[in-house]
Amino acid sequence: MKVLVVGNGGREHAIAFKLLQSSKVEQVFCAPGNGGTATLARCQNLALGVNDFTAIGQFAQDNNIDLIVIGPEIPLALGITDYLQNRGIKVFGPSRAGAQIEASKAWAKALMADGGIPTAKAAVFTDAAAARGYVEAGSVPIVIKADGLAAGKGVIVASTVEEAHRAINSIFQGQFGSAGKFVLVEECLIGQEVSVIALTDGISIRPLLPAQDHKRIGDGDTGDNTGGMGAYAPAPLITPELMAKIEVEVLQKAIATLRDRNIDYRGVLYAGLMVSPKGEFKVLEFNCRFGDPETQAILPLLETPLEDLLLACVEKRLGEMPAIAWKSGAACCVVASANGYPGEYSKGEAISGITSAEGLTDTYIFQAGTKQLEGQIVTDGGRVLGVTGIGSNFVQAIDCAYAAINCIHFQGMYYRRDIGYRVKK
Numbered sequence: 001m002k003v004l005v006v007g008n009g010g011r012e013h014a015i016a017f018k019l020l021q022s023s024k025v026e027q028v029f030c031a032p033g034n035g036g037t038a039t040l041a042r043c044q045n046l047a048l049g050v051n052d053f054t055a056i057g058q059f060a061q062d063n064n065i066d067l068i069v070i071g072p073e074i075p076l077a078l079g080i081t082d083y084l085q086n087r088g089i090k091v092f093g094p095s096r097a098g099a100q101i102e103a104s105k106a107w108a109k110a111l112m113a114d115g116g117i118p119t120a121k122a123a124v125f126t127d128a129a130a131a132r133g134y135v136e137a138g139s140v141p142i143v144i145k146a147d148g149l150a151a152g153k154g155v156i157v158a159s160t161v162e163e164a165h166r167a168i169n170s171i172f173q174g175q176f177g178s179a180g181k182f183v184l185v186e187e188c189l190i191g192q193e194v195s196v197i198a199l200t201d202g203i204s205i206r207p208l209l210p211a212q213d214h215k216r217i218g219d220g221d222t223g224d225n226t227g228g229m230g231a232y233a234p235a236p237l238i239t240p241e242l243m244a245k246i247e248v249e250v251l252q253k254a255i256a257t258l259r260d261r262n263i264d265y266r267g268v269l270y271a272g273l274m275v276s277p278k279g280e281f282k283v284l285e286f287n288c289r290f291g292d293p294e295t296q297a298i299l300p301l302l303e304t305p306l307e308d309l310l311l312a313c314v315e316k317r318l319g320e321m322p323a324i325a326w327k328s329g330a331a332c333c334v335v336a337s338a339n340g341y342p343g344e345y346s347k348g349e350a351i352s353g354i355t356s357a358e359g360l361t362d363t364y365i366f367q368a369g370t371k372q373l374e375g376q377i378v379t380d381g382g383r384v385l386g387v388t389g390i391g392s393n394f395v396q397a398i399d400c401a402y403a404a405i406n407c408i409h410f411q412g413m414y415y416r417r418d419i420g421y422r423v424k425k
């Protein structure tokens, strides 16, 4: 079987790597891939942009690709699945209509209200004065969100009314472009965030291992929000009993409500949840794709062949699949970023030590913002690498990840020293 993976992050490296572990997958192509996917055996990067639907479709048809897996949200929101399916190609990832669950927070809120899915109380505004008035009538902290896709930057947790006003004004003034046509003002939830990433064929749902990521740049979960600086799985906070409840009250309700809207949702349904100290959960957001870096922690523990699960989603027979098999134990992924990320950073720094890190047992080096330049891997993005360790418990997994990251060096390399602190015991 030949699979084409669309995207160039650490998530896509992990997906390509996992697919290639199966003898049934003869070849993987990545559009455009990164320095890591370029070095995988039986994997080839294609110089095609993630939104170049025509070229991706043409390549798939010319090369008899059996399955296309879409990594990032933007092509999904732009309708890549609809485009490719219309050409008779099998695609893992929801249609444009389904991707609204991530691409419009107002749309997702309406879906949650219709489906009776627990979520933070929120109001949607189309003008700044009304939004500011609502903030003044409420209490702080309060959360201000741009409606559309904003690369994880469109959410401001405001601790004062002035901060909330500034956020509202800047979103309406176009800080996030058309993502800011609507503003949501939302109740601030407290607790721990968990990522429940599930596979679905639009009828059945199979959650993967629950994960937690560390969104802030600094140790102790301080400083600016990032795309994610590290993750671990399975999150012990989500007991089997809690997962069963989340499946019924969040995932199944979401799929049923999507079906009510005539949306045949096939792909990943990712619920970002806040779990309160009492174990109550509410949805913070839905995503229509695998999490990054959660995927880099989850997939190394997966034993069921990934292509079997993805194809079962596309072919609407997920319900016939046996339960997903997992390695016992734990995984932890530590992200190495470029100096300055999530702000300005430089690119093109030579990376050394990847081969020695790969030589350690129970470690996986997933590349993200990297590329190959004249035979050398160099930095090419903010989040450069995700280094995953696995072990029979979290202490071992975390130690493996840090032992591997200690082998790697590039100018300005930064990583958090405390990934997994909540579970390191």
Ligand code: AMP
Binding pocket: 120, 143, 145, 152, 155, 157, 186, 187, 188, 189, 190, 193, 215, 272, 284, 285
């Ligand atoms: P979102 O893209 O909606 O998940 O928001 C990005 C981040 O903002 C989340 O991962 C949380 O850390 C934070 N956040 C979003 N909504 C809320 C909320 N209602 N209460 C507290 N924090 C939130």
Ligand code: GLY
Binding pocket: 213, 227, 228, 287, 290, 291, 292, 293, 294
């Ligand atoms: N790690 C958070 C996300 O993928 O949205």
